[in-house]
Amino acid sequence: MSSNADSTTVSTRSTEPLLSVDGLRTHIETDRELIRAVDGVTFDVHPGETVCIVGESGSGKSVTCESLTGIVPQPPADVVDGRITFDGERIDGASERDLRSIRGDKIAHIFQNPQQALDPVYTVGDQIVEAITIHGQASGAAARERAISLLRKVGIPRADDRIDEYPHEFSGGMRQRVAIAIALAADPDLLIADEPTTAVDVTVQAKLIELLRELTDDDTAILLITHDLRVVASLADRVLVMYGGTIVERGPVSSLFSTPAHPYTQALFDSYDGLSRRDDRSARGDIPRDGCRFRGECPYAEPTCEGGDQPDFFGIDGDPDHTVSCVHYGPDGDPTQVLDTANEVHSVSEVSR
Ligand SMILES: Nc1ncnc2c1ncn2[C@@H]1O[C@H](COP(=O)(O)OP(=O)(O)OP(=O)(O)O)[C@@H](O)[C@H]1O
Numbered sequence: 370m371s372s373n374a375d376s377t378t379v380s381t382r383s384t385e386p387l388l389s390v391d392g393l394r395t396h397i398e399t400d401r402e403l404i405r406a407v408d409g410v411t412f413d414v415h416p417g418e419t420v421c422i423v424g425e426s427g428s429g430k431s432v433t434c435e436s437l438t439g440i441v442p443q444p445p446a447d448v449v450d451g452r453i454t455f456d457g458e459r460i461d462g463a464s465e466r467d468l469r470s471i472r473g474d475k476i477a478h479i480f481q482n483p484q485q486a487l488d489p490v491y492t493v494g495d496q497i498v499e500a501i502t503i504h505g506q507a508s509g510a511a512a513r514e515r516a517i518s519l520l521r522k523v524g525i526p527r528a529d530d531r532i533d534e535y536p537h538e539f540s541g542g543m544r545q546r547v548a549i550a551i552a553l554a555a556d557p558d559l560l561i562a563d564e565p566t567t568a569v570d571v572t573v574q575a576k577l578i579e580l581l582r583e584l585t586d587d588d589t590a591i592l593l594i595t596h597d598l599r600v601v602a603s604l605a606d607r608v609l610v611m612y613g614g615t616i617v618e619r620g621p622v623s624s625l626f627s628t629p630a631h632p633y634t635q636a637l638f639d640s641y642d643g644l645s646r647r648d649d650r651s652a653r654g655d656i657p658r659d660g661c662r663f664r665g666e667c668p669y670a671e672p673t674c675e676g677g678d679q680p681d682f683f684g685i686d687g688d689p690d691h692t693v694s695c696v697h698y699g700p701d702g703d704p705t706q707v708l709d710t711a712n713e714v715h716s717v718s719e720v721s722r
Pocket residue numbers: 397399404406424425426427428429430431432433442445647
């Protein structure tokens with residue numbers, strides 16, 4: 370009976386996550402200390418969805434994403450814990466061989482610096498064709514045709530000529546478009562983009578964001594790291610806010626921008642001045658390793674914020690998908706004060722202008 374119900378509920382199946390991350394922990398061993406770069410991170414990405422990760426520099430955004438497909442350099446990093454399920458299969462602990470076949474095939478990465486994806490000694494066409502061929506999408510003339518159409522799709526003018534040029538013949542913004550074309554060559558289910566617009570100038574940034582926006586209309590799910598809240602406002606379906614290796618708040622973009630509930634999210638949004646700047650953590654001292662990581666900087670910190678695991682996630686009124694890891698929202702807390710502040714924080718309409 371119950372199995373029958375399961376197999377007939379199409380809506381249940383379509384909301385099955387594409388990527389499911391549960392309790393991810395990645396440590397980094399340096400000469401001086403053991404950094405808990407990712408310290409118990411849990412989130413899902415659904416098919417076709419765009420999820421943005423925001424948070425100050427060093428909060429663990431990149432290490433989180435790089436831990437998923439094993440591209441985080443190990444050592445010094447060590448993925449010590451966590452269950453990662455992709456497309457119904459566990460991929461944590463997968464062999465390097467399996468992970469390599471997942472990367473670029475089902476999960477593609479785009480980096481801040483397109484050089485990471487491009488080989489200077491091959492034409493861009495050769496590189497896109499190779500990506501297409503490896504993943505068995507097409508071969509020979511058909512692969513070349515598909516490469517040209519991918520270059521057009523990412524907005525490279527005169528694609529049928531430029532396909533035979535080398536990476537150095539392209540500008541920075543165009544190189545990033547080529548890197549995106551390579552990432553798309555395998556028709557991945559998930560695109561992980563780590564600050565893909567940071568290394569290019571502002572006008573090019575806007576165009577790349579426009580391109581990403583077009584891609585968000587496709588079936589491809591996107592996990593996007595960005596410091597730019599305007600990008601979040603225009604692209605995200607859901608947002609994850611990270612602080613000190615933990616997610617402190619998560620929710621649909623509209624709810625999270627209208628009611629930034631966690632005191633850290635409030636501080637992050639409030640200090641946002643329209644620039645995708647990086648704040649300097651070193652000026653503000655160490656982050657606690659237990660309890661609420663933000664308590665040292667939090668105007669509402671109480672003794673209950675200390676010790677143990679990070680606070681549980683509590684729902685924000687009116688939206689069950691919007692949750693916050695903060696004791697003030699728990700059964701023994703009083704969120705009134707914090708929520709009052711939420712109303713005074715820059716709204717998304719301000720930042721997205
Ligand atoms: N190779 C490494 N060696 C030593 N420490 C590292 C290394 N990579 C990351 N870390 C540390 O791990 C923590 C998380 O880094 P991560 O790169 O994930 O931050 P981030 O949120 O992506 O920051 P940014 O916004 O600056 O990209 C930081 O304290 C960082 O210094």
